[in-house]
Amino acid sequence: xxxxxxxxxxxxxxxxxxxxxxxxxxxxxxxxxxxxxxxxxxxxxxxxxxxxxxxxxxxxxxxxxxxxxxxxxxxxxxxxxxxxxxxxxxxx
Amino acid sequence: xxxxxxxxxxxxxxxxxxxxxxxxxxxxxxxxxxxxxxxxxxxxxxxxxxxxxxxxxxxxxxxxxxxxxxxxxxxxxxxxxxxxxxxxxxxxxxxxxxxxxxxxxxxxxxxxxxxxxxxxxxxxxxxxxxxxxxxxxxxxxxxxxxxxxxxxxxxxxxxxxxxxxxxxxxxxxxxxxxxxxxxxxxxxxxxxxxxxxxxxxxxxxxxxxxxxxxxxxxxxxxxxxxxxxxxxxxxxxxxxxxxxxxxxxxxxxxxxxxxxxxxxxxxxxxxxxxxxxxxxxxxxxxxxxxxxxxxxxxxxxxxxxxxxxxxxxxxxxxxxxxxxxxxxxxxxxxxxxxxxxxxxxxxxxxxxxxxxxxxxxxxxxxxxxxxxxxxxxxxxxxxxxxxxxxxxxxxxxxxxxxxxxxxxxxxxxxxxxxxxxxxxxxxxxxxxxxxxxxxxxxxxxxxxxxxxxxxxxxxxxxxxxxxxxxxxxxxxxxxxxxxxxxxxxxxxxxxxxxxxxxxxxxxxxxxxxxxxxxxxxxxxxxxxxxxxxxxxxxxxxxxxxxxxxxxxxxxxxxxxxxxxxxxxxxxxxxxxxxxxxxxxxxxxxxxxxxxxxxxxxxxxxxxxxxxxxxxxx
Numbered sequence: 001x002x003x004x005x006x007x008x009x010x011x012x013x014x015x016x017x018x019x020x021x022x023x024x025x026x027x028x029x030x031x032x033x034x035x036x037x038x039x040x041x042x043x044x045x046x047x048x049x050x051x052x053x054x055x056x057x058x059x060x061x062x063x064x065x066x067x068x069x070x071x072x073x074x075x076x077x078x079x080x081x082x083x084x085x086x087x088x089x090x091x092x
Numbered sequence: 093x094x095x096x097x098x099x100x101x102x103x104x105x106x107x108x109x110x111x112x113x114x115x116x117x118x119x120x121x122x123x124x125x126x127x128x129x130x131x132x133x134x135x136x137x138x139x140x141x142x143x144x145x146x147x148x149x150x151x152x153x154x155x156x157x158x159x160x161x162x163x164x165x166x167x168x169x170x171x172x173x174x175x176x177x178x179x180x181x182x183x184x185x186x187x188x189x190x191x192x193x194x195x196x197x198x199x200x201x202x203x204x205x206x207x208x209x210x211x212x213x214x215x216x217x218x219x220x221x222x223x224x225x226x227x228x229x230x231x232x233x234x235x236x237x238x239x240x241x242x243x244x245x246x247x248x249x250x251x252x253x254x255x256x257x258x259x260x261x262x263x264x265x266x267x268x269x270x271x272x273x274x275x276x277x278x279x280x281x282x283x284x285x286x287x288x289x290x291x292x293x294x295x296x297x298x299x300x301x302x303x304x305x306x307x308x309x310x311x312x313x314x315x316x317x318x319x320x321x322x323x324x325x326x327x328x329x330x331x332x333x334x335x336x337x338x339x340x341x342x343x344x345x346x347x348x349x350x351x352x353x354x355x356x357x358x359x360x361x362x363x364x365x366x367x368x369x370x371x372x373x374x375x376x377x378x379x380x381x382x383x384x385x386x387x388x389x390x391x392x393x394x395x396x397x398x399x400x401x402x403x404x405x406x407x408x409x410x411x412x413x414x415x416x417x418x419x420x421x422x423x424x425x426x427x428x429x430x431x432x433x434x435x436x437x438x439x440x441x442x443x444x445x446x447x448x449x450x451x452x453x454x455x456x457x458x459x460x461x462x463x464x465x466x467x468x469x470x471x472x473x474x475x476x477x478x479x480x481x482x483x484x485x486x487x488x489x490x491x492x493x494x495x496x497x498x499x500x501x502x503x504x505x506x507x508x509x510x511x512x513x514x515x516x517x518x519x520x521x522x523x524x525x526x527x528x529x530x531x532x533x534x535x536x537x538x539x540x541x542x543x544x545x546x547x548x549x550x551x552x553x554x555x556x557x558x559x560x561x562x563x564x565x566x567x568x569x570x571x572x573x574x575x576x577x578x579x580x581x582x583x584x585x586x587x588x589x590x591x592x593x594x595x596x597x598x599x600x601x602x603x604x605x606x607x608x609x610x611x612x613x614x615x616x617x618x619x620x621x622x623x624x625x626x627x628x629x630x631x632x633x634x635x636x637x638x639x640x641x642x643x644x645x646x647x648x649x650x651x652x653x654x655x656x657x658x659x660x661x662x663x664x665x666x667x668x669x670x671x672x673x674x675x676x677x678x679x680x681x682x683x684x685x686x687x688x689x690x691x692x693x694x695x696x697x698x699x700x701x702x703x704x705x706x707x708x709x
Binding site for chain 1: 275429
């Protein structure tokens, strides 16, 4: 299944701003992130505090909804989903 | 530092010989200890000591200004009449040397909505006002001809400003500094919009930092006050330097290590464009949409890649979220997120260069970028719906630039737009198209997908506003913890705490952005070390609550009631159409009742006698 990925701010130093990945049905957000970090190794420390633990203030959205309020890293993906990944950002 | 210094405020001051005729008092409690008064009707100035009881109850900045304005005017006072009062006040931490301790506040009765408001600005002016020997300046009356107030080493003068009247903020600033032959002087002034009493005119210091909301620039204009100039080298001393340095180092480390603050340095506040857009809560075309495919074109990332020359900070800032940009050879500062949104996506414009130019123009005119952009967006929707004769179309970036000029000089349709969207839409028979709360335009976050932030909008004591309680932090950014933006549970308590803490931070002189990294304990520790007053986090929040209630009481007397604590109908009845929050509206109940209850107010939103007694009001 095709998943669209968009990254922002300092994460664009490590990879292209957007891309599409083909994942096996049943893949999760966590599996997608592992695959991304394999493709772009510097992403790993930017996103993860430790394996399986996302850094403080990093926000990952699935179709506009923060995965924190879904099932976290085990949130299931479906064909056509859009995943947006943000390093810590703020303002006012 | 001897212990008795903490308990005997009068001893925390020593007399020093000031420059010229004034014998200054050097306080050892982070205040310089004096307030300047300028009566422009009589042409008289006065210098009075800073009342000690005000320090403990209101700290300074927004607290001092709010109290002084509330005491000096009535709810019936004409905001553009000579009886209105304008207070420019720093806080005890302004210029104390703590990182991000740079802010000053402008408090007055708003000509936009008649509320008792405070508008916050950074830059260097707040620090410079203290170096000039004053914690605050209080302006009353109206001069017969244009004047400026000159603060220098403990002296205050009213001077002729006729040569500067009619010039833009940048021209005024440069001319005053040149004429005074003082490159270190700092200038807070109005532009053509303030001179023409635009109700959305702001005060600009250092040519680009704005005390933006509520029309305080028009209050200056109504007094024929073109500018305030501050210069001098009066020392600022804290009460317990050893302790202050320890707390300061702790705070510096927290800010430096905070990921959000690091992002602000690299991309500025416009870094928010993408995350707000991806959450489907970016208001587009006057809140008709909440998402735009083109949003990245006006993002902080795009700015860093194209027009950014360098980051810039306020006094003692280690974050440096300000942007120095250049567009087609024209240098300028900004746009910040709120300006970027209002002059960009809200007007359907996604050309960053044009948005930046519009921001530069607002600075020169002395127009509040949020209200100016949102008012144009309102006019665009009215035009597209056929409610106006003028053809003003969303996405027309040249129309935005032209209208801003017309607003600044009150030419043509700009004459009407210069008073904000509420009056404009009402005049043309469609007040429902003004996306404003209590006549002030809403900022850059659609509350239909943000239940807590919506409550902050509805209850803000200065009308549509986001910095009196920035619930975006927990509801979108995840700081200090992630809160589900779609639910109401517990949000009333969060809003109250954020409102009280923000009021206290505004009173202290610290930048609100420190709250991404610091908690109430940190601010209390800083204030205690700087002032010698043994204030803890609980007392700090109570100071904020006191300030909030003073503003609320005044606004109730003006006539704002429970029915006004709400949002525009569109946000209550027209569900979002896109993305995860699709189908949502802002739900007023039971949030509002719960909020009143937590505030200790009646069911109608009036502070109870018990609450007033508790706060010493």
